[in-house]
Amino acid sequence: MIVAWGDVPYINFTPDMGNYYIGRTPQDEIFTDLKNNLEKAIDYLEEKRNESLKTDANDFFFLSKDVARILLANIYMYQGEYNQAELLLKQVIDNGFYQLDASNYNSEETITDLFNNGSSKETIFATHTDIITRRDVSIHTPQVVPLMTYTDVILSYAECLYKAGKTSEAEQQLNKVTTAKNINISGNDVLEEIKEARLQLMLYTNTNFAFMKRNNFAKDTYGIDDYKLLLPIPQSELNNNPSIEQNPGY
Known part of the structure; x- marks a missing residue:
């Protein structure tokens, strides 16, 4: 998801059920948490x-x-x-x-x-x-x-x-x-x-x-502009969650 869309909503906690709108988490924070969990998983x-x-x-x-x-x-x-x-x-x-x-x-x-x-x-x-x-x-x-x-x-x-x-x-x-x-x-x-x-x-x-x-092969290989290195957030997601903004360029 990060490769496709960049920062994405990421839940590693029990959310407040009164708030259904989860914003986008910076990808470095997501990667840090995933790396910690995967290192533990390898042990088990x-x-x-x-x-x-x-x-x-x-x-x-x-x-x-x-x-x-x-x-x-x-x-x-x-x-x-x-x-x-x-x-x-x-x-x-x-x-x-x-x-x-x-x-x-x-x-x-x-x-x-x-x-x-x-x-x-x-x-x-x-x-x-x-x-x-x-x-x-x-x-x-x-x-x-x-x-x-x-x-x-x-x-x-x-x-x-x-x-x-x-x-x-x-x-x-x-x-x-x-x-x-x-x-x-x-x-x-x-x-x-x-x-x-x-x-x-x-x-x-x-x-x-x-x-x-x-x-740095993507632009030439796929014939795309810089902004298309991230895909557009689906409109349905934007409609359902006002905390999420569209990726630049779309």
């Missing part, structure tokens, strides 16, 4: 392969340490704290629970296979979706939305290595992805090559916009 969650597409209730409801590590790493990267993110992602890799395969998350075939057969070798966290209906119009969303994949972990780890000046190590990680997926990429440096790999493999995933924004 189980060290295991995460399964989210199986029917076992324990797998569905009880996430693994790696889910918290990846989410925490995503926050660190978005804030430019790549050293902390690198350590967390390396733990996920060193656990050995996941492997790269030929999955391409731009491909309907990959999504259909996840829907029919459950988690692949590199699925970490995914969720099923339903067709969304608005009046007489049905909005067809993918049957399965992969929120965390091993592809993303390796590409994010390569990004962290690059930011730390470990260019050759970053290239090695990137080559693992391009070999497994059998894709060709180009770019002036490793970071641009990571961007190209993401566009070929993960165009519609929720982490790509964050990657593009934090590396």
